[in-house]
Amino acid sequence: MAFCLCFGLRPKRNKVVQKLKIEPVSVQESILDQPSSSSANPATSSSDPEALLPPPQEIKNFSYLQLATATNNFSLDARIGQGGFGDVYKGKLEIDGQLKDVAVKMLGRSSIQGNREFIVEVLMLSILRNKNLVKLYGYCCEGDQRSLVYEYMPLGSVEDNIHNIRSVQEVLDLSTRMKIALGAAKGLAYLHNESQPIVIYRDMKTANILLDHGFEPKLSDFGLAKIGPNEGMSHVTTRVMGTLGYCAPEYAATGKLTLKSDIYSFGVVLLELITGRKPIGDSTMGAERLLVRWALPYFRSLNIRRIADPRLAIQGDPYLEEAVRRAVQLAYMCLRDQAKARPTIREIVEALEVLVEYIARKKVEGSPVNEEDGGLERRRDVADAKRWAKDFRDEQRKSKAVPKRTRF
Numbered sequence: 349m350a351f352c353l354c355f356g357l358r359p360k361r362n363k364v365v366q367k368l369k370i371e372p373v374s375v376q377e378s379i380l381d382q383p384s385s386s387s388a389n390p391a392t393s394s395s396d397p398e399a400l401l402p403p404p405q406e407i408k409n410f411s412y413l414q415l416a417t418a419t420n421n422f423s424l425d426a427r428i429g430q431g432g433f434g435d436v437y438k439g440k441l442e443i444d445g446q447l448k449d450v451a452v453k454m455l456g457r458s459s460i461q462g463n464r465e466f467i468v469e470v471l472m473l474s475i476l477r478n479k480n481l482v483k484l485y486g487y488c489c490e491g492d493q494r495s496l497v498y499e500y501m502p503l504g505s506v507e508d509n510i511h512n513i514r515s516v517q518e519v520l521d522l523s524t525r526m527k528i529a530l531g532a533a534k535g536l537a538y539l540h541n542e543s544q545p546i547v548i549y550r551d552m553k554t555a556n557i558l559l560d561h562g563f564e565p566k567l568s569d570f571g572l573a574k575i576g577p578n579e580g581m582s583h584v585t586t587r588v589m590g591t592l593g594y595c596a597p598e599y600a601a602t603g604k605l606t607l608k609s610d611i612y613s614f615g616v617v618l619l620e621l622i623t624g625r626k627p628i629g630d631s632t633m634g635a636e637r638l639l640v641r642w643a644l645p646y647f648r649s650l651n652i653r654r655i656a657d658p659r660l661a662i663q664g665d666p667y668l669e670e671a672v673r674r675a676v677q678l679a680y681m682c683l684r685d686q687a688k689a690r691p692t693i694r695e696i697v698e699a700l701e702v703l704v705e706y707i708a709r710k711k712v713e714g715s716p717v718n719e720e721d722g723g724l725e726r727r728r729d730v731a732d733a734k735r736w737a738k739d740f741r742d743e744q745r746k747s748k749a750v751p752k753r754t755r756f
């Protein structure tokens with residue numbers, strides 16, 4: 349099958365876009381799933397995109413002047429972040445009669461992909477509501493200027509909190525990291541199981557998990573999200589889009605998007621939280637550049653101390669080592685090559701709830717795992733881990749036999 353890889357639509361974040369031949373029978377066609385090059389695609393028209401939006405329920409249409417006033421004319425002081433499409437500013441706006449902190453995301457002008465993602469984001473966030481999803485207050489659509497106005501997340505992104513911290517005091521402990529993973533999993537569980545229609549997020553990554561007070565995580569950035577497969581269908585076929593290092597291998601290779609593609613990306617996020625490493629390291633690292641590849645031998649040998657972020661200082665603390673081991677096992681189940689073998693998001697939420705509870709309990713007790721409450725459990729887990737490691741090795745061997753068309 350012919351395909352081409354085009355980098356550069358979202359250069360800062362290394363978004364990868366792979367165009368594939370669309371298979372007509374299995375494709376679920378929807379307004380959100382038209383190829384961006386199609387002239388019939390309303391999302392690509394910049395002439396009157398407002399007319400294409402559904403009547404926003406609680407989503408307000410702000411004027412450019414309102415946003416400029418709210419952000420002190422988009423001053424440098426108000427700038428809090430930079431994304432693939434443009435800058436993000438902090439401001440204050442009246443929302444439901446109250447003056448609230450907001451984040452204003454300015455999207456670059458006249459970008460087809462940007463325009464498309466803008467519309468998808470507004471559409472998605474007008475139908476999705478969950479405490480682990482960031483709230484969209486409104487948008488601005490004037491001329492070729494597009495902006496989105498979100499609730500302000502005071503603690504920034506998980507990516508910043510893991511990779512861009514300024515002092516050791518800011519290092520997140522294991523308990524906080526696992527609570528973040530749990531909250532993010534709950535957000536994903538809402539998309540996969542509870543929302544109507546179900547949604548495949550397609551962009552699970554630490555940069556898209558924002559943190560509210562108390563490190564409560566919220567998923568953001570729904571510009572790539574897809575309405576999930578119709579009943580009886582296992583997948584949606586679409587252009588491959590996502591972020592390097594997070595894309596499930598079968599999705600990158602075939603364009604077949606399933607709920608399990610999100611689970612793979614979640615596995616990378618979990619591994620990132622455990623290891624403190626970026627999903628893609630610098631070019632000098634060779635094959636180990638990919639976090640998933642780097643961690644594999646340590647996972648196989650159950651060398652938890654080597655996998656864990658050194659800043660977590662787990663060495664000599666049996667309960668922390670045990671907790672990391674469980675988290676690593678879960679991450680690797682999510683990262684299995686065979687999509688079907690990956691757990692569902694419900695199973696992940698359950699596993700993380702148990703893990704978070706385990707860490708909390710051990711923190712209070714302050715004692716290592718003992719025979720009464722944990723020894724048996726631990727022996728069973730070690731046996732499970734060995735079985736998983738063996739399965740993983742077998743899958744790796746099999747996948748080496750069939751050359752992959754795409755490897756990020």
Ligand SMILES: Nc1ncnc2c1ncn2[C@@H]1O[C@H](COP(=O)(O)OP(=O)(O)OP(=O)(O)O)[C@@H](O)[C@H]1O
Nearest residue numbers: 361429430431432436451498499500501504505555
């Ligand atoms: N609602 C928000 N509250 C607080 N800060 C935010 C909010 N939204 C975004 N930011 C900040 O702006 C940064 C850039 O966000 P943005 O979503 O534009 O980019 P990204 O997700 O990193 O990249 P891309 O859009 O290319 O995937 C975030 O990392 C975060 O620090």
